[in-house]
Amino acid sequence: MPMPALPLRFEGEPLTIDLHMHSTASDGALPPAEVVALCRARGLTHMALTDHDTMDGIVEAQAAARREGIRLVPGTELSTQWRGVNIHVVGLLPEGPRGDLVAGLVAQAEARERRALAIAERMEKVGLADALARAREQAGSPRPLGRPDFARALVAAGLVPDMGTAFAKHLGNGKPGDIKAHWPFLSAAVGWLLDAGGVAVLAHPLRHGLTRRKRGQLLDDFAAAGGQAAELVSGFQNADLTRDLARQLQDRGLYGSVGSDFHFPGGHLAPGSMGAVPRTATPPVWTHPRLAALVSLPASAA
């Protein structure tokens, strides 16, 4: 008999699952196998690797997960646009990339390339000479570039004191380097994830800078597009806000997911580190029929 490893409801107990993490396949610092090993070392039993707009790290991560005896669900975090806002959607994809998602991921990689050229042009205007090459240097591999690579290049050139300032002044929400036009509409990206047999999870709903009302509209549109879940807890977040968000999910019949959004060791977040999930009627995303195999561990690993 497989041992049940995950609770069927959120009842306030600590969880051993993290469904949102990054590796060197996108803007994370650790190779996929090292992310998996770190998860195991921290006592997690279940994890998803969710690199930005790619699933290139999944093969390595899956092999490591088998070695380490941890259950891994293949994932990705898609960049999209909704009403002029850059919205992230995590895909949990037990069947891997297939269907419309295959072409979708190719389109995302191309969009990232074109966007990098546009960001580079704008960063040159604020004084970063040879911006594309400088960002590429920071990335240290041929993977698609992201805004953190430009942020690090701005710091390295002495134009800003740190990453936080780079985003606040040049790359964050509404700044010149925040370019959304290349991304697919939210509803299209959700469609790719559904077509691949996956579950679409609205990422960090409290971190998109929306009012409660606008967040409600986003959740309405997301659910109408077929999205099934949202992150109830992303990293450390205020418990009152979590309870309020749980109500917004319940009202729309959405499942709740949890994730650290881990990117690199040494920061305040590690795999599995996130705020407490309160007792709530919002069902955990791993009880969704498409993820049912996650709820128990194989006997060998239990």
Ligand code: AMP
């Ligand atoms: P991109 O996927 O290229 O649009 O870049 C977005 C990424 O930038 C996020 O996933 C974070 O990893 C990172 N990021 C966003 N805001 C900040 C910030 N204020 N400081 C450091 N990194 C940030």
Ligand code: MN
């Ligand atoms: Mn990131």
Ligand code: MN
């Ligand atoms: Mn995100």
Ligand code: MN
């Ligand atoms: Mn993320």
